[in-house]
Amino acid sequence: MKQRILIIGAGFAGMWSALSAIRLLDQHQRLDVSVTLLAPQAELRVRPRFYETDLTTTVAPLGPLFDAVGVNFVQGCATRIDAAGKRVIYRETGGAQAELSYDRLILASGSQVARPPLAGIDRFAFDVDSFESAQKLEAHLQSLRDKPASQARNTVVVVGGGFTGIETATEMPARLRAILGDEADVRVIVVDMGKQVGSAMGEQIASVIAEASDTLGVTWKLGSPVSMVDEQGVQLDDGERIEASTVVWTVGVKASPLTQQIDGERDAFGRLHVDRNLKVLGQDSIYATGDTAYAAVDELGNHALMTCQHAIALGRSSGNNAAADLLGVEAIPYSQPKYVTCLDLGAWGAVFTEGWERKVLLTGQEGKAIKTEINTKWIYPPEAKRDVALAAADPLIPVVA
Numbered sequence: 001m002k003q004r005i006l007i008i009g010a011g012f013a014g015m016w017s018a019l020s021a022i023r024l025l026d027q028h029q030r031l032d033v034s035v036t037l038l039a040p041q042a043e044l045r046v047r048p049r050f051y052e053t054d055l056t057t058t059v060a061p062l063g064p065l066f067d068a069v070g071v072n073f074v075q076g077c078a079t080r081i082d083a084a085g086k087r088v089i090y091r092e093t094g095g096a097q098a099e100l101s102y103d104r105l106i107l108a109s110g111s112q113v114a115r116p117p118l119a120g121i122d123r124f125a126f127d128v129d130s131f132e133s134a135q136k137l138e139a140h141l142q143s144l145r146d147k148p149a150s151q152a153r154n155t156v157v158v159v160g161g162g163f164t165g166i167e168t169a170t171e172m173p174a175r176l177r178a179i180l181g182d183e184a185d186v187r188v189i190v191v192d193m194g195k196q197v198g199s200a201m202g203e204q205i206a207s208v209i210a211e212a213s214d215t216l217g218v219t220w221k222l223g224s225p226v227s228m229v230d231e232q233g234v235q236l237d238d239g240e241r242i243e244a245s246t247v248v249w250t251v252g253v254k255a256s257p258l259t260q261q262i263d264g265e266r267d268a269f270g271r272l273h274v275d276r277n278l279k280v281l282g283q284d285s286i287y288a289t290g291d292t293a294y295a296a297v298d299e300l301g302n303h304a305l306m307t308c309q310h311a312i313a314l315g316r317s318s319g320n321n322a323a324a325d326l327l328g329v330e331a332i333p334y335s336q337p338k339y340v341t342c343l344d345l346g347a348w349g350a351v352f353t354e355g356w357e358r359k360v361l362l363t364g365q366e367g368k369a370i371k372t373e374i375n376t377k378w379i380y381p382p383e384a385k386r387d388v389a390l391a392a393a394d395p396l397i398p399v400v401a
């Protein structure tokens with residue numbers, strides 16, 4: 001009987017898992033093992049671009065690629081993982097329940113922004129976490145054009161001064177002016193718990209973030225958390241109120257809730273602890289990858305971050321290793337010692353850093369050129385040609401951004 005590798009999720013990790021599993025099966029001419037991928041859409045949704053205005057090119061179709069390499073795509077949303085019975089229960093698009101069995105499961109269901117139970121947050125705060133929420137934010141910003149001018153209308157509060165918050169905030173002056181006019185007195189305020197601008201990103205990069213913020217007119221309110229969000233703005237813990245028609249929540253991220261259904265140790269983000277081959281510790285047949293995996297990247301104690309840089313390499317490893325396990329051939333341990341950061345800073349440019357301490361290498365328009373390459377080319381799916389796509393899925397190809 002045919003054996004099945006089942007992958008949940010069509011993000012960076014899921015797509016590359018599918019390609020690398022098929023690559024290895026191909027090399028061993030094993031037509032008796034199939035690769036099935038379950039996800040709500042056969043699309044790679046390029047989350048790193050959801051802070052941008054134009055979302056039209058942030059979704060890449062995967063149907064032709066899956067057809068070219070022979071991935072069986074099943075449209076649906078996994079609701080339950082039955083590890084003992086080796087099956088996944090899912091909801092079809094029409095709402096009916098169905099199930100898929102597996103011999104090896106790869107959990108690649110990603111992550112989502114973690115909204116705390118704060119008054120008004122669900123009704124009034126936007127985010128840039130998903131395609132739908134990014135579209136909702138853009139539609140709201142466009143609607144400001146028809147509102148009477150006021151300080152609140154012209155103000156965007158971005159809650160959180162981490163990676164996503166900084167990219168969202170530094171893009172916002174240009175986004176607002178494109179809608180409200182070049183002369184509009186726009187205000188963009190980052191509310192962050194840190195003591196210094198950009199401190200969440202580390203000392204070396206913080207001064208670059210401060211310079212870009214100054215140039216763009218993005219201001220920071222430091223040291224006090226938001227205690228409430230309403231239609232007219234935010235209330236801070238220290239008593240200050242900021243009037244704003246737009247509040248974007250970027251603080252915190254948590255792994256897909258499906259991780260909770262698998263017995264195993266989890267980190268503070270809910271990611272499953274995995275071994276060097278990305279198999280979930282304590283499980284025989286389940287791998288975790290991308291944002292669902294707490295994986296060591298080197299022998300020095302560093303771990304993968306929830307980034308597509310890591311998700312791409314993790315995906316190539318998990319697919320290869322799940323297939324290797326079924327075939328009884330040697331796995332290739334996941335290793336990704338090189339880490340870089342490329343942070344978009346709106347019209348100011350971008351900053352490119354290397355290493356875990358984020359040594360600054362390129363800034364301004366030089367950094368922006370790399371960011372544009374990453375965001376428009378490097379992280380997109382390979383061409384829908386079998387040989388090209390499978391060659392690109394080699395787990396030994398280093399991912400450098």
Ligand SMILES: Cc1cc2nc3c(=O)[nH]c(=O)nc-3n(C[C@H](O)[C@H](O)[C@H](O)COP(=O)(O)OP(=O)(O)OC[C@H]3O[C@@H](n4cnc5c(N)ncnc54)[C@H](O)[C@@H]3O)c2cc1C
Pocket residue numbers: 008009010011012013014038039040041045046047048049050051076077078079108109110111128129130164167256258289290291292305306307308309310311342401
């Ligand atoms: C605004 C923003 C900016 C970012 N910027 C950067 C950056 O500059 N650099 C960088 O490296 N990273 C960045 N990231 C992080 C990066 O996007 C994630 O780390 C990456 O998407 C993780 O890939 P993944 O494949 O694990 O999960 P995802 O890309 O989240 O994909 C998860 C997949 O699983 C599917 N899925 C979820 N639940 C189910 C279910 N129940 N059943 C079936 N399928 C399911 C989803 O539909 C999706 O197909 C950014 C993220 C955001 C939101």
